[in-house]
Amino acid sequence: MANKLNLTKSFELYEEALNLIPGAILGIRRPYNFVEGEYPIFFKEAKGGKVIDVDGNSYIDMLCAYGPIIIGHQEPEIDNAVIEQIKTKGFCMSLTQPIQNELGKLLRKHIPCCEKLVLMKMGTDATTAAIRVARAYTKKVKILTCGYHGWYDAFSEVHGIEAGIPEKLYEDFYEFQFNNIVEVDQLFKEHKNEVAAVIVNPIHTPGGREVQEPENDFLKTLRNLCSENDALLVYDEIRTGFRVDMGGAQKKYDAIPDLAAFGKAMGNGYPISTLVGKKEYMDVLVEKVFLSSTFFPNSLAQIAAIKTIQMLEREKVLETIAENGDLFANQVKDYITDSRIPCKFSGAPWMPYITFDPDPNYLYRKLREEFYRQLIRQKVFLQPFHHGYIAYRHTKEDLDYAAQAIDNALKSCKSLI
Numbered sequence: 001m002a003n004k005l006n007l008t009k010s011f012e013l014y015e016e017a018l019n020l021i022p023g024a025i026l027g028i029r030r031p032y033n034f035v036e037g038e039y040p041i042f043f044k045e046a047k048g049g050k051v052i053d054v055d056g057n058s059y060i061d062m063l064c065a066y067g068p069i070i071i072g073h074q075e076p077e078i079d080n081a082v083i084e085q086i087k088t089k090g091f092c093m094s095l096t097q098p099i100q101n102e103l104g105k106l107l108r109k110h111i112p113c114c115e116k117l118v119l120m121k122m123g124t125d126a127t128t129a130a131i132r133v134a135r136a137y138t139k140k141v142k143i144l145t146c147g148y149h150g151w152y153d154a155f156s157e158v159h160g161i162e163a164g165i166p167e168k169l170y171e172d173f174y175e176f177q178f179n180n181i182v183e184v185d186q187l188f189k190e191h192k193n194e195v196a197a198v199i200v201n202p203i204h205t206p207g208g209r210e211v212q213e214p215e216n217d218f219l220k221t222l223r224n225l226c227s228e229n230d231a232l233l234v235y236d237e238i239r240t241g242f243r244v245d246m247g248g249a250q251k252k253y254d255a256i257p258d259l260a261a262f263g264k265a266m267g268n269g270y271p272i273s274t275l276v277g278k279k280e281y282m283d284v285l286v287e288k289v290f291l292s293s294t295f296f297p298n299s300l301a302q303i304a305a306i307k308t309i310q311m312l313e314r315e316k317v318l319e320t321i322a323e324n325g326d327l328f329a330n331q332v333k334d335y336i337t338d339s340r341i342p343c344k345f346s347g348a349p350w351m352p353y354i355t356f357d358p359d360p361n362y363l364y365r366k367l368r369e370e371f372y373r374q375l376i377r378q379k380v381f382l383q384p385f386h387h388g389y390i391a392y393r394h395t396k397e398d399l400d401y402a403a404q405a406i407d408n409a410l411k412s413c414k415s416l417i
């Protein structure tokens, strides 16, 4: 249907990068995570809800940098505050700057479990710190875990010595299935009095599979099980924080954890994360628990986070995203039903994702490839193995266009059935 894009410059840069960077590109951004040969590899600029690749192709950016872009790219109010700080005050100093307290008060105002907090940079910083705090507080070692929580040794999906992660670093971690409370209960029984914490993404976002919301009071029951077993409940709100609600998924589902990690959307693209939690637990950081980085007190991203949160408050950003996301979802669901292609839409309204139903003949792989090939050719940037996101600056026209492109891509898939 649609023509292949000109990606000459992307591939030239890729060839050059092969000699500079192992694998040319890090991790999830590598070409094999898209449709190889069809997707651009380098972007050169981004504004609002759009991104432009190095060959000049302009896309509707529905991946939003994997989550941080909640408002839009190049948001003047945020960027100008950052630029002002650079020009007039500086931001990297040997002592902490008072802006820390201002951001802390804003976080505490919005996030239900936040009595105290620490500011860091990456999502992985916050989830790793959560494990350390939980172990120090409970004096227990084992962790029950579900979902992705970053690149810390024990969270890594690939482990074993070939992956540079000895199995012994993984042995106190036990995985459970999302929404499977029976399994969690069983694990608590098997490891009685040994579990320090349960860490879970309150909305489950497994790679390549449907986004899942909690069902049957899963989070509330998890809450009770943790309390009964003197283990801390930790939410990884890196994707859900400042996206599904100002107070994260804990507010939306009214099931409050002991600790929670926030990152991504809280800074609209600037590198910032936070571990928040109840005072009693967080206070192990006063003396016992070591937490330090040269860049944690660097205030630049803290300013961006304050401005981002203020904009979210003032402009009802999340309400708009939810409304637009629902409209988009309804449109796409209708197209999917009409097409009769075996695929599903999940993640509405915040994290739209189209996944193809697995079958024994692996037809779904061909359908997935064709679908995402046709989408990128129509310049809608979504990822075959990862859900998308909706940003405030996506206009209704952008989303209508994307929905139409999805309809076209589904039609093209029909030739494979």
Ligand SMILES: Cc1ncc(COP(=O)(O)O)c(C=O)c1O
Residues within 6 Å of the ligand: 066, 122, 123, 124, 125, 127, 148, 149, 150, 151, 201, 236, 237, 238, 239, 263, 264
């Ligand atoms: C749910 C979740 N937790 C933790 C992380 C790690 O965050 P970062 O990549 O900023 O270290 C991510 C990153 O994608 C994530 O999606």
